[in-house]
Amino acid sequence: MKIYNTLTHQKEELVPLEDNHIKMYVCGPTVYDFFHIGNARPFITYDTLRRYLEHSGYKVTYVQNFTDIDDKVIKRAQEEGTTIGELSDRMIKEYFKDADALNIKRADIYPRATEYIDAIIDLVKLLEEKGFAYTSSDGVYFEIAKNPNYGKLSGKNIDDLLAGASERVASKEDKKSPLDFVLWKFKKEGEPFWPSPWGEGRPGWHIECSAMTRATLGDTIDLHCGGVDLVFPHHENEIAQSECATGKKFVRYWMHNGFINIDKEKMSKSKGNFFLVRDLTKQYEPMVLRFFMLQAQYRMPINFEKELLDAAVVSWNRITTCLDNLEHVAKSAPETDATEVAKNAVQELERAVIVAEEKWNRGLADDLNTADAIAAIFDLVRAANIATSVPGISSKALLKAQDKLLELLSVLGLDPTRSEKNSVPAEIIELVERRQTAKKEKDFALADSLRDEITAAGFKVEDTPQGPKVSAL
Ligand SMILES: [Zn+2]
Structure with a gap:
């Protein structure tokens, strides 16, 4: 199988590092809310890839994380007057309801950031020992200038990035460079924290994925997947951290799926033009949503409009x-x-x-x-x-x-x-059979009234040379 590798900008033959075993990691949801249709695309895409690889005879170890500690989780928990643990437990349960409806197979491992704090600390320690990390007034940072390979995934150039960064408001942290990103954030009032060699605090988002990938699949993995919006800075930073810490290649094939546009406009939560899977499945069968997504190759943008969804039905x-x-x-x-x-x-x-x-x-x-x-x-x-x-x-x-x-x-x-259209309840089948008997006995009045009963229940019966055919209206 050939896969387009974002790192090399070309389609490459997928050859696993270990014989027949593919190790893949998919960046999962931040569990503070229900997931929307834009989140659903990577889940459906990489679940389909996994199914195809398994069908082709590979053993696949599939890891998808839950980001259960970050600004959004903390803020939502505070708004609801609950803990981040309670909120993320609840949202993970809701995640599974929607993911199961979309027939997304369960991952082999679902690491949660808060359960991998030790692995995260170990990785930051390695970076510090090797001279890639430094401590500032509000946290521990990764020093981009120490890593000549920075930008290799996104194709971004450090000088261009610096020029862009200097136009923005000068940052209040005492970082060596505005591009340096946080590995460990020092504790702020009212926020959850864990002890660490640098003081109490919590991990940065990027280091969570690097550490969970390493802890579950090892230093080098075959596939790392996510939406194209994660290429920079998330995945670029993951490469920097993991490769500088271990000295080994982190990911062999990087895969990124395209965006979903809503009525031809880029979907964004801030603009409010997004749809939750939970709401959409009240109008459309989950299988139709999955089918709709798969009608496009995963790197192509998808335009999400009612007419196209209706056509998919x-x-x-x-x-x-x-x-x-x-x-x-x-x-x-x-x-x-x-x-x-x-x-x-x-x-x-x-x-x-x-x-x-x-x-x-x-x-x-x-x-x-x-x-x-x-x-x-x-x-x-x-x-x-x-x-x-x-x-x-x-x-x-x-x-x-x-x-x-x-x-x-x-x-x-x-x-x-799983299509509701296909499930004809037993009582309807019984009505259909009684109607057949009535027809055989030439009791057409009864046959007609049974047909009316079937229609009233939301089903239609068609007489074909092979016998009656019943389906939902
Ligand atoms: Zn990630």
Whole structure:
């Protein structure tokens, strides 16, 4: 598989450091609120990557942190009159509700910054011993001037950064350079703190991820992933800290996903143009949201507008309807192909399955092009729809196509069984069966009134040559 590496600006063959084992770290949420659609994109993207790598035979160790100590967490806890521990415990539970709904697999490890204070202190100590850190009046800082490689991920140049920084208001901290970033912040009144060799305080954000990566996966990892907004300064600073502390390469492949724009404008919490996943899933099925995101290759920006989401509902329904149809037709289909026409149709379908899977695989192997993978799924949907209309086609061929469709979807984390549209309650099925009996007994008045009952319950029943087909309205 090829992956676009932000560090080298090119697609590279993904070769893990250890045989078949991929170690990946994804920057996780700051747990002070529900997560929004912009946060959801990296979670969905890298979950899909993990599923594809596992499908391709790799063992994946997947780590995603929770940032449970930072200015936003402290501020929100103070506003709510609670502790950061209680707030983050609660928000992590809420995180899992939304992540589970989006069918995001659980990570192997979810490090929380407050549980890795010792690892953070160890890393800062290493940086201090090697001369990369110094203490100022309000904290311990990383000295950028000591690191000639600074800027290698973001392509930023220290002189340009300095020119930009000097235009801003002179900083009140006594840092050696305005670019130096904090590793350990000294205690402020009313804020949580931990003891350290430099005095009581709390870690800076960047060092948390460096330390948690090292503590869970080791000095060198294969993949480090996040949104493109994390390239600078977060990931640039992570590289600086980790590589200066250990003297080893930190990350072999850096992956960054594109932004989400809301009605063509950059999403921002301060502008108020953002959507929480929790609110969106009241209007759209979580599987539709996931499908919508994966329709774009992960590095492309996504434009989030109602019309496009509604179009995704229709497209997703084409897939679920096809699956329903395959199952439904297969129920009453013969075991072997009844006619010459049916035999030819099966051959066509089998060929379509192979071609679609190849296209799907080519897409995903090329820098996780989920847009191409979904196009391949629709090729298969079209072929399957044609096959279901051929009289006498065998159930075996139809069910094989259904299995393949489900498999290709499941690697993308798309699970049609989670679609509410597909779940027809037992009492509705009973009504449908009673209506069938009434029709057989030529009691059309009863059959009609049962149909009305089914419609009133929000379902429709269609009579097809293979029998009644029921679906949500
Ligand atoms: Zn991070």
